[in-house]
Amino acid sequence: MIVCLCHAVRDRDLDAAIAEGASTVEEVGRACGAGTGCGACIPDVEDRLAHGNGCGDCPRSLASVRSRTTEAREAAP
Numbered sequence: 001m002i003v004c005l006c007h008a009v010r011d012r013d014l015d016a017a018i019a020e021g022a023s024t025v026e027e028v029g030r031a032c033g034a035g036t037g038c039g040a041c042i043p044d045v046e047d048r049l050a051h052g053n054g055c056g057d058c059p060r061s062l063a064s065v066r067s068r069t070t071e072a073r074e075a076a077p
């Protein structure tokens with residue numbers, strides 16, 4: 001499942017970054033790019049960091065990521 005539309009980062013890419021030691025949003029961003037574009041996926045990155053792939057909300061729908069991406073782009077100056 002794509003988590004970050006800006007950089008086409010999949011949930012498994014996030015898991016790999018976290019498994020390799022990324023423990024903050026910034027470290028995940030350096031590892032795979034997630035969260036370094038519009039920022040709409042940052043809540044998903046935070047959820048992944050906090051709960052791994054077993055959080056109660058997973059899998060989040062692509063529609064929710066697209067919605068937040070659109071909102072973030074519209075809010076950008």
Ligand code: FES
Nearest residue numbers: 004006037038041
């Ligand atoms: S959706 Fe991840 S930075 Fe835009």
